[in-house]
Amino acid sequence: MSQILPVVHILSKVLMLFSAAFLLPLAISLGLEDGAHLAYDEAIAITFLSGAVLWLLSRQGKRELQTRDGFLLVVMIWTVLPLYSTIPLLSYMPDLSFTDAYFEAVSGLTATGATVLSGLDGLPPSINIWRTLMHWIGGMGVIVLVVAVLPMLGVGGRQLFKAETPTPMKDSKLTPRMAETAKGLWVVYAIVTVFCILALWAGGMSWVDALVHAFSVMSLGGMSSHDASMGYFDSVTLEIIVMVFALIAGISFSTHFMAFRMRSLLAYRFDTEIRWFFGVLGISILGLTFYLLYKGFYLDFPEALRYAAFNTISVATTLGFSTTDFNIWPYFAPLYMLFLSSFIAGSGSTGGGIKMLRAILLYKQVYRELIKLVHPSAIVHTKIGTQTVPAKITYAVLAFLFIYVASIIILSFILAASGLDVFTSFTAVVAMVNNTGPGLGQVGPASTYAILNDFQIWVCSFAMLLGRLEFFTLLVVLTPVFWRK
């Protein structure tokens, strides 16, 4: 018990802070008189009080955090906050089961964007704001997680990215460094979000819609205030704005931060991922456009390009908006988009999947092994940019990939065994693990996850957390070794 006390202590502070998040939907609810304000009163009270009680109870256990505590803290934050996030949903919609509400909240905070709710257009605006505010807060958490916390914990070769983080990494204590890194990144994140809100509003959205969609885009979440997602607006201008901001959010925020601090675009030139990011996306979009034209799905080039570009960027960056039901496209196209979503997003972005940097490293490592077969005694280094990657990190990245693939296979099997068809199980698991949102088949963009049974919903919630916490973080806490002294 004394082991987890310091972690609980920090968690209690996070909870008290988190209760403030309900203020925004509360204010909007009161301002628009949409009748949902009681839900937030309740949520604020419960969250703050339980935070305060935990804080009092765990006061004794205060001490400096160690690596082990780091894992536990991250896992606890990502499982406990969704619990409290369900309060407004459950309170406003008494028919919603706890399982579904927790799924919705996990999907919110992991910025996945899968939903069990339909009839979104009829929900009070403040509830929709809350759903995507969870995305946005989750996005903030993700940035800090992937840029500051995971490299320190050494998850899945994340040490590689240490060099790129803005503050010097000499200090071995957890908290001060995290706080400073976080602040810088959040400022950038917040500024870009404000621009995104303004752009969407100028592009013709109402204030509420602009807010909802900006939160969703910046965190690469994917929930929307309309059942038809972005297809509701049917506006090329808005689609272009969303694409631009989704691409921005798909690039590492530490690169944005560097560019912001140096007031120059040079930082982007030094980011190895960016070339691949735009290269792969550009080629894929053109390829899919021609494929859809060739299959006769769209009749003229601009139309095909419009739909292919928006939906590809949206799925590949793990945002998950849709402007059309791409489930009815020839199978190859949506599956290829899901495939992209597993590696396109940048390493310090709000996107999911294995991240571009790991994909590049994997490709180089495989190539290296081939060269070694031709020249067995040659010493070949794996390089990213100008940096040589130590063997230990390549190792960790390969193990990460193995766990990634193994998780997808195992979880797909579990869903298939529980009665879903193979196609739906597989695409649902990929969409969950990559934090994309819509899958294909029965969980395609035109339908929701409500058709799944309780067991399947829990599997999906677990898959989202697994993907968001980069597998190791969650798995390590589940090993017996972790709890041994």
Added chain:
Amino acid sequence: MALKLAGMSWFDAICHAFATMSLGGFSTHDASVGYFDSPLIEGVLIVFMLLAALNFVTHFLAYRQRSLMPYRHDPEVVGVLGLVIASCLGISLYVWQAGVYPEFLTALRHVSFNLVSIATDCGFASTDFNSWPIFAPMWMLLLSCVTASSGSTGGGLKMIRTLLMLRQGVRELEHQLHPAALLPVKIGGHAVPNQIVFAIQAFVMMYIATIVTMTLVLLASGLDFVSAFSAVIACINNAGPGLNEVGPGTNYAGLNDFQTWVLAFTMLLGRLELITVFVLFTRAFWRG
């Protein structure tokens, strides 16, 4: 001999013995082994398929030493037999529960035969397992990726690589907790050099990347998802029948020329363990 005793004609016995020992899977009958409908023949085949799925070096050692000890020392044997038996029981229960077969024993009979046949990459079928609940045949295909031993006539990743990858995954998890600890990856009491673990990881990644790419290629050429995916898996593992349009009840003739070429290439890739083929595509190979 065993097959003849169990009731096959000499001709059938020779054909099936060849197909079994090489874990090939061609039969003289469209209905494959289902034609004989004899539990005895199926039992004989199961035993020989499992034998063929073990490392022939181990067989050789056992033969020379006239003892069963080498099998005890081969870590793969435990893995292969354990996994196959556990899966047989599990899938039988599952298929029985799902109501495909009214009796557990019938379920066990059909499941063991088809599961062993697919998992060892042999590819005989005694029933159209495509009509089972989709989880069962998918699981069998998954087994076909990992079950056969190195040095056997089966295909896929091979059991030894699977074991190594598992150990490596566990080691990385432990590394998360004790970053400075030196933890060797051990197989059957021997520490495996990092160099080899590395090469195997790269191999597994190539294997997965190939499956994904080939599946996407087949999809683009118009096949449905389950057919494309299962066909690629079946071909790269040299197992034989896939599912759906290429399931055990049908054959690969339904594919167009392009798809057939893709799959022929995939079979070669799998049999030559990928790297042998891929290395031909690097510039370094052709230089000087």
